[in-house]
Amino acid sequence: MTTYGVVVVAAGKGTRMGTSESKQFLEVGGKPILVHTLETFQRLPRIEAIVVVTGSGDIGRCVGYVERYGLTKVTAITAGGSERQHSVRIGLERLPDGIEVVAVHDGVRPFLTGELIDRCLDKAGESGAAVVAVPVKDTIKVVDPSGRIESTPERRSLWAVQTPQAFRLDLLVEAHREAEREGFVGTDDATLVERLGHPVYVVEGDYANIKITTPDDMLLAERLLQEREESDGL
Numbered sequence: 001m002t003t004y005g006v007v008v009v010a011a012g013k014g015t016r017m018g019t020s021e022s023k024q025f026l027e028v029g030g031k032p033i034l035v036h037t038l039e040t041f042q043r044l045p046r047i048e049a050i051v052v053v054t055g056s057g058d059i060g061r062c063v064g065y066v067e068r069y070g071l072t073k074v075t076a077i078t079a080g081g082s083e084r085q086h087s088v089r090i091g092l093e094r095l096p097d098g099i100e101v102v103a104v105h106d107g108v109r110p111f112l113t114g115e116l117i118d119r120c121l122d123k124a125g126e127s128g129a130a131v132v133a134v135p136v137k138d139t140i141k142v143v144d145p146s147g148r149i150e151s152t153p154e155r156r157s158l159w160a161v162q163t164p165q166a167f168r169l170d171l172l173v174e175a176h177r178e179a180e181r182e183g184f185v186g187t188d189d190a191t192l193v194e195r196l197g198h199p200v201y202v203v204e205g206d207y208a209n210i211k212i213t214t215p216d217d218m219l220l221a222e223r224l225l226q227e228r229e230e231s232d233g234l
């Protein structure tokens with residue numbers, strides 16, 4: 001049977017949020033955003049290990065969350081790096097032995113669901129690499145630095161990629177090593193695997209799986225949580 005783990009990255013500074021508290025620790029519905037995220041992985045039966053990557057000064061409070069919220073699958077809490085990609089690489093090194101497929105997830109995407117994770121892990125288990133994504137709804141333009149539009153890619157083939165992104169662990173480790181060797185820094189993990197020439201597949205994501213990035217996302221997050229609790233009958 002395949003063994004699954006997850007690296008949750010939460011070592012960012014939240015510059016675009018502009019709050020003194022890093023956004024992953026802001027509360028939505030009375031609970032830190034990061035805890036909402038971790039609880040979803042905790043509940044999923046096939047996840048065996050959760051590695052949390054956070055700021056060096058925030059390790060203590062994450063240890064406190066594990067205790068307080070019963071996050072028994074958290075096997076390591078470690079300090080991240082200067083870029084998201086570095087934080088992921090550090091997290092991969094802390095996974096326990098025996099994990100074969102790993103999901104990488106942004107700590108600030110608390111509205112993922114078990115179904116979404118399952119879809120992504122299933123496809124990664126079968127193909128080696130899969131990411132959740134949604135078709136873009138707007139028309140996308142490529143714009144030069146002066147503001148002039150250079151081109152308009154065909155919308156039918158454009159997808160907005162989210163996390164989780166899941167991979168065979170050996171493949172993702174190789175992709176990170178290669179990127180480091182070449183000094184390449186990407187904005188997601190799929191890009192690193194694509195650079196190896198390995199196929200990466202999209203599976204159906206969810207428009208509600210937002211990455212909390214700017215202050216208006218906090219209002220949206222409160223509303224999404226309320227809707228979810230109502231539909232769960234809570």
Ligand SMILES: Nc1ccn([C@@H]2O[C@H](COP(=O)(O)OP(=O)(O)OP(=O)(O)O)[C@@H](O)[C@H]2O)c(=O)n1
Pocket residue numbers: 009010011012013014015016017024053080081082083084085087088106107108109211212213
């Ligand atoms: N050095 C970094 C940078 C980002 N992240 C994590 O990667 C996820 C997505 O990054 P982003 O939304 O860009 O978070 P920040 O880097 O915190 O935000 P900003 O770019 O506005 O500073 C977040 O969970 C963030 O904590 C990380 O673990 N380590």
Ligand SMILES: C[C@](O)(CO)[C@H](O)COP(=O)(O)O
Pocket residue numbers: 084106161162163187188189211
């Ligand atoms: C990984 C990601 O969430 C996929 O959409 C995104 O690329 C992270 O970007 P950020 O600039 O680190 O927020």
